[in-house]
Each structure stands twice: as structure tokens, then as C-alpha cells.
Amino acid sequence: xxxxxxxxxxxxxxxxxxxxxxxxxxxxxxxxxxxxxxxxxxxxxxxxxxxxxxxxxxxxxxxxxxxxxxxxxxxxxxxxxxxxxxxxxxxxxxxxxxxxxxxxxxxxxxxxxxxxxxxxxxxxxxxxxxxxxxxxxxxxxxxxxxxxxxxxxxxxxxxxxxxxxxxxxxxxxxxxxxxxxxxxxxxxxxxxxxxxxxxxxxxxxxxxxxxxxxxxxxxxxxxxxxxxxxxxxxxxxxxxxxxxxxxxxxxxxxxxxxxxxxxxxxxxxxxxxxxxxxxxxxxxxxxxx
Amino acid sequence: xxxxxxxxxxxxxxxxxxxxxxxxxxxxxxxxxxxxxxxxxxxxxxxxxxxxxxxxxxxxxxxxxxxxxxxxxxxxxxxxxxxxxxxxxxxxxxxxxxxxxxxxxxxxxxxxxxxxxxxxxxxxxxxxxxxxxxxxxxxxxxxxxxxxxxxxxxxxxxxxxxxxxxxxxxxxxxxxxxxxxxxxxxxxxxxxxxxxxxxxxxxxxxxxxxxxxxxxxxxxxxxxxxxxxxxxxxxxxxxxxxxxxxxxxxxxxxxxxxxxxxxxxxxxxxxxxxxxxxxxxxxxxxxxxxxxxxxxxxxxxxxxxxxxxxxxxxxxxxxxxxxxxxxxxxxxxxxxxxxxxxx
Numbered sequence: 001x002x003x004x005x006x007x008x009x010x011x012x013x014x015x016x017x018x019x020x021x022x023x024x025x026x027x028x029x030x031x032x033x034x035x036x037x038x039x040x041x042x043x044x045x046x047x048x049x050x051x052x053x054x055x056x057x058x059x060x061x062x063x064x065x066x067x068x069x070x071x072x073x074x075x076x077x078x079x080x081x082x083x084x085x086x087x088x089x090x091x092x093x094x095x096x097x098x099x100x101x102x103x104x105x106x107x108x109x110x111x112x113x114x115x116x117x118x119x120x121x122x123x124x125x126x127x128x129x130x131x132x133x134x135x136x137x138x139x140x141x142x143x144x145x146x147x148x149x150x151x152x153x154x155x156x157x158x159x160x161x162x163x164x165x166x167x168x169x170x171x172x173x174x175x176x177x178x179x180x181x182x183x184x185x186x187x188x189x190x191x192x193x194x195x196x197x198x199x200x201x202x203x204x205x206x207x208x209x210x211x212x213x214x215x216x217x218x219x220x221x222x223x224x225x226x227x228x229x230x231x232x233x234x235x236x237x238x239x240x241x242x243x244x245x246x247x248x249x250x251x252x253x254x255x256x257x258x259x260x261x262x263x264x265x266x267x268x269x270x271x272x273x274x275x276x277x278x279x280x281x282x283x284x285x286x287x288x289x
Numbered sequence: 290x291x292x293x294x295x296x297x298x299x300x301x302x303x304x305x306x307x308x309x310x311x312x313x314x315x316x317x318x319x320x321x322x323x324x325x326x327x328x329x330x331x332x333x334x335x336x337x338x339x340x341x342x343x344x345x346x347x348x349x350x351x352x353x354x355x356x357x358x359x360x361x362x363x364x365x366x367x368x369x370x371x372x373x374x375x376x377x378x379x380x381x382x383x384x385x386x387x388x389x390x391x392x393x394x395x396x397x398x399x400x401x402x403x404x405x406x407x408x409x410x411x412x413x414x415x416x417x418x419x420x421x422x423x424x425x426x427x428x429x430x431x432x433x434x435x436x437x438x439x440x441x442x443x444x445x446x447x448x449x450x451x452x453x454x455x456x457x458x459x460x461x462x463x464x465x466x467x468x469x470x471x472x473x474x475x476x477x478x479x480x481x482x483x484x485x486x487x488x489x490x491x492x493x494x495x496x497x498x499x500x501x502x503x504x505x506x507x508x509x510x511x512x513x514x515x516x517x518x519x520x521x522x523x524x525x526x527x528x529x530x531x532x533x534x535x536x537x538x539x540x541x542x543x544x545x546x547x548x549x550x551x552x553x554x555x556x557x558x559x560x561x562x563x564x565x566x567x568x569x570x571x572x573x574x575x576x577x578x579x580x581x582x583x584x585x586x587x588x589x590x591x592x593x594x595x596x597x598x599x600x601x602x603x604x605x606x607x608x609x610x611x612x613x614x615x616x617x618x619x620x621x622x623x624x625x626x627x628x629x630x631x632x
Contacts, residue, residue, distance in 0.1 A: 028409070028410075032408075033409065034408065034409020034410060034412065034413065035409075036357070036409065036412065036413070082587070082591070085591050086590070086591070090353075091355070091408040091409055092349065092353070092355060092551070093590050093591070093594065094409070095355045095408075095409055095412055096355075096543060096547055096586060096587075096590040097587050097590050097591065099357070099412075099539075099540070099543060099583075099586075100543075100583040100584070100586040100587035100590070101583070101587065102583070103540050103579055103580070103582065103583030103586075104580050104583035104584055104587070106579075107576045107577070107579040107580045107583070108580055110576050111575075111576045111577060111580070220416070220536060223413065224413060224416060224417055224420065227410065227413040227414075227417070228417065230410075231406070231410065231414075235410075264420075264424065265421065265424040265425075268417055268420060268421045268424070269421070271417060272402060272417075272418075272421065275402055275405055275406070275414070276401075276402060276405075279405040279406075
């Protein structure tokens with residue numbers, strides 16, 4: 001693999017990380033809650049798809065039609081039933097509850113599906129690629145994932161800026177008390193934001209399950225990558241999240257190009273470097289995503 | 290001529306319990322003379338849990354810093370002990386305080402990075418740092434790479450004696466951890482911490498050096514977790530990167546502190562004892578054991594946020610003299626006595 005190839009593949013991988021980061025960023029933007037079970041819910045979505053593939057013989061992409069709304073509904077109910085109770089001045093209860101959820105989801109999946117590595121199979125599309133040069137090819141699937149990530153970020157940005165519901169969500173995020181005085185049902189807004197976040201995390205989980213192996217223990221790694229993308233890009237910035245994902249993806253792939261075993265460490269070190277030198281992220285604050 | 294307002298820290302219950310706690314530690318110190326080594330060995334785990342829970346509570350319950358990365362210092366402590374004992378030639382037991390200092394020293398630069406993040410992002414940030422420490426550890430050939438190290442220096446000591454010594458060191462570390470936390474909370478720093486926990490902006494505007502106070506807590510907590518890691522290495526005679534750097538330690542710490550009562554000195558100790566007793570019983574359920582642990586932590590956080598200790602003491606009974614009882618001067622129109630405040 002040449003360096004150019006490593007960078008190109010890293011950029012595409014960055015699309016996947018941005019996809020993971022979107023939900024984390026949205027929940028923080030609207031509710032000031034960091035969901036420590038974020039990665040585990042992505043894995044839950046992937047296993048949901050796996051069950052549908054195995055039992056109903058659906059293509060992994062078709063399962064999205066069931067998994068994404070299913071996880072969104074689950075997110076809505078989880079926020080209304082459980083997470084709403086943790087909303088308050090102190091971040092401690094939300095962190096304790098989401099960390100508890102992470103342990104519960106991870107170990108339930110382990111109990112049901114064992115610790116084996118799994119993969120969602122997509123057939124020829126998964127391995128096909130555009131041949132750009134002799135040693136540079138762009139896989140169809142990573143390219144599609146990148147396009148989906150960009151489309152999702154644009155769509156979410158338009159939703160938050162241009163629609164009535166998006167404005168209400170931003171108003172609730174800015175000042176919950178005043179929004180309530182204006183007749184906004186803040187609990188419903190929070191639950192809807194969580195539903196959207198869970199839809200994106202399910203999408204990311206399934207697409208990731210096609211692109212690479214996953215197991216019940218994959219959640220924390222996915223959470224950490226999503227978090228690194230958010231922080232590298234800059235909190236509360238849409239394009240920052242995409243840029244953060246890309247920087248992380250490129251750092252990991254270039255790290256692997258230098259020394260194959262150091263992919264993850266290289267990503268972490270670039271994250272720490274950004275944290276040390278530019279803690280506000282590469283792009284400073286903008287929209288609340 | 291008016292009498293001054295007096296503020297007392299100790300109450301009758303804290304005086305009685307203070308004496309009982311000293312007696313308790315003395316009684317625990319006698320344990321190796323009374324029971325068989327295998328039972329003493331079991332209690333070492335309990336003492337490690339007490340240290341870990343107390344340190345996590347200091348960080349999150351008093352300092353408001355939820356860390357998911359304290360396993361970094363457990364690992365540094367465990368590896369540090371084996372390295373100092375086997376490769377440098379320091380006495381394995383004397384290495385315990387040395388690795389506590391080492392962990393504290395490493396925590397100082399780490400705090401400068403981690404403190405750039407707050408709340409939930411601080412939590413994941415500490416997790417990343419713990420992962421980086423693990424990934425760096427397995428690179429070093431002297432530390433056994435991915436398979437870890439065995440502690441060889443203690444192999445020629447009689448196992449009965451080794452267990453007794455390890456137990457006494459564990460008891461020492463647990464006592465120091467609890468007493469140090471008590472002194473810290475009782476001091477001026479403790480008042481600053483309470484102010485920061487309740488309202489950081491107001492605390493800063495009243496002259497509390499928020500970052501400095503938090504850094505002290507972060508470093509002390511790292512030292513305690515490092516010492517706990519050292520005890521784990523002494524008792525198991527083995528360090529493996531995947532077990533000492535496991536995030537499961539954080540899950541255990543959170544469980545113990547939440548169940549016992551976050552933000553109290555007694556809570557983590559109660560939680561550690563409960564976890565120690567439950568662990569054996571829950572182990573028969575395999576993976577479901579962790580599901581139960583997580584679920585209980587969620588339910589407790591939501592419905593019994595004061596924890597088991599809070600439920601029992603109802604905020605009145607206190608074993609450590611960290612509260613303030615205000616006694617007003619004699620008044621011709623007496624007002625009811627002020628309730629003790631939360632520490």
C-alpha cells in the first residue's frame with residue numbers, strides 16, 4: 001500500500017467515523033449528555049441486522065429499513081423512560097446510567113451471540129472498486145459510506161436550521177426553561193433528538209458491520225473513535241465532525257502504513273496532539289451538532 | 290456581650306465511630322494470626338476494592354470528575370511493582386509506596402491533557418489515555434509485551450508469610466487511602482471541593498483555584514489506584530495487560546460507589562464490602578453477573594441516588610467528622626438548633 005493509497009482510504013474511513021460521531025454529537029448538542037453506551041448501541045444495531053439477515057434472508061442494506069426505525073423508536077422510549085430522569089445540572093447521573101447501559105448491552109449481546117467476530121455479508125458490491133491508478137483503488141462500499149455520511153450531515157444541518165422541529169430542538173438546547181414557557185414540550189424534544197441519534201448510530205453500526213468485523217466487545221472502541229472525531233473536529237461543529245473523522249481515519253491508516261500494528265495507537269496520538277495544541281478542535285464552534 | 294458562634298466538626302457518633310474504626314483496623318491486622326492463609330488471601334481483594342472505591346469516589350463524588358480511565362494507574366502500579374522488584378532489585382513490598390509516587394507523577398502531565406475536557410468528554414478522554422498507556426505498555430519488551438510479566442522476586446518466600454505481608458500492606462494502603470481522603474475532605478481543600486461540586490463558576494469567583502484543587506484530587510486518586518495495582522501484582526504474582534488495564538475495573542468502582550453512596554466517605558467502604566460479598570455469589574451466573582451489576586447501578590442511580598449508606602444513615606449518622614455543626618449563642622428567643630450540613 002502506498003502512502004497516497006493510505007491517505008485516500010483514511011479519508012473514506014473518516015466518513016464512517018463521522019457517521020458514528022453524528023449521534024454522539026447530536027445528543028451532546030441538544031441535551032448536554034454524553035452517551036457512554038453509544039458504541040454499544042451501534043453494535044446492538046449491527047446484531048439486530050445480523051439476526052434479520054440470518055432469519056429472514058434479507059440483504060444487510062434492506063435490514064436498514066427495519067433496524068433504523070426500530071433503533072430510533074428504542075431511543076425515543078429509552079430517553080422518555082430512563083434517560084429523562086438523569087437530566088439536570090450535574091452530569092454524574094447521566095454518565096453513571098449510560099455507563100451502566102453499556103455494561104448491560106455489551107454483556108447481554110455476549111450472552112446471546114458469544115464473543116465471536118461477526119460480519120454482515122454484502123456479496124460482490126462489498127469487494128468491488130474503482131481502479132484509479134495502478135496501486136490506488138476506491139472501494140464502492142467505502143465511497144458509498146462516505147457519501148452517506150456527507151448527506152446525513154447536510155440533511156441534519158438543514159433539519160436543525162430550516163425546519164420548525166429543528167428550531168424547537170435548538171431552542172430547547174439553548175434554554176430549556178424558556179422553551180417550556182413558550183409551550184415547547186422539552187421532554188418530547190429530548191426524546192426526538194435521542195431517536196434521531198439512535199437512527200444514525202444504527203445506520204453507522206450496520207454499515208460498519210459490512211465494512212469490518214464486529215463482536216459484542218466492539219462498542220467501547222467505536223465510542224472512542226466517535227469521540228475522537230468530535231474532539232478533533234471541534235465541539236458543536238458539523239463540518240468539524242466530518243473533518244475530525246477524516247483526520248482520525250487518515251492518522252490511523254498512515255500509522256498502519258508505517259507500522260501495521262500501530263493503527264489504533266496512531267489515531268489516539270493524533271487525538272492527544274490536537275487536545276494538547278488545539279483543544280477547541282480544528283474548527284471552532286458553530287451549529288449545535 | 291454576645292457569645293461567639295461555634296462550629297464543631299465532631300459529633301458523638303463520630304467520636305464513638307472513630308474509636309471503633311481504630312479498633313477495627315487493629316482487629317483486621319490480627320487476621321493472619323487467626324484464620325487460614327486462603328481466607329486472608331480473599332480479604333486482600335476486599336481491601337483493594339476499598340482503595341479503588343474510595344479513590345473513585347474522591348474523584349467523582351467529591352471532585353465531580355467522572356473518570357473511566359483509572360485502570361491506567363492500576364496498570365502502572367502493577368507493572369511498576371514487578372519492574373522495580375525484578376529488574377531494579379527494590380524490595381517488592383517497599384516498591385508499593387514507590388509506585389504510588391510514580392502513578393502520581395505520571396498523573397500530573399496527564400491532568401493537563403485530560404482537564405481540557407469536562408463532564409462526559411472528560412470521562413471518554415481518560416478512557417483514551419488509559420488505552421494509550423495499555424498500547425504503549427505492550428510495546429515494551431522489558432514489560433513482557435502482550436503477555437505480561439510474572440513477579441519472580443517473591444518466589445523463594447514461604448507462601449504463608451508472603452500472603453500475610455501482602456495482606457498487611459493491603460490493609461495499610463486501604464487505611465491510608467481512607468484516612469487521607471478523610472483529611473483531604475476535612476481540610477480547607479475539602480471545602481473548596483464542595484464549593485466546586487455545587488457551583489464551579491461561583492467557587493472560582495470566590496477565589497477557589499478550581500483547576501489546582503481538581504488537579505490535587507486527580508493526582509491523589511492516581512496514587513491510590515497505583516498502590517491498589519501494586520497490591521494486585523503482589524497477590525496474583527502476575528500482570529497481564531488485558532486484565533490490569535481492563536475498563537471492567539471502572540465498572541466495579543462505579544458499582545461500589547453508586548451502591549454504597551456517592552459523595553460520602555462511608556459509602557465506598559460499604560459498597561466495597563457489599564461487592565466483595567456479592568461477587569462470589571454472582572459469579573455462578575457467568576456473563577449475566579455483569580448485566581445484573583450494570584442494571585443495579587442504573588436503578589440505584591435513578592431511584593436511590595444517596596446509596597445504601599445514605600438510606601441507612603439518612604444524613605444524620607456520620608462515622609467521619611467531616612460535617613459542620615453550628616452552635617448559635619444563647620438567645621433569649623431560642624431558635625431550633627441547625628441541622629448538620631452535608632460535608
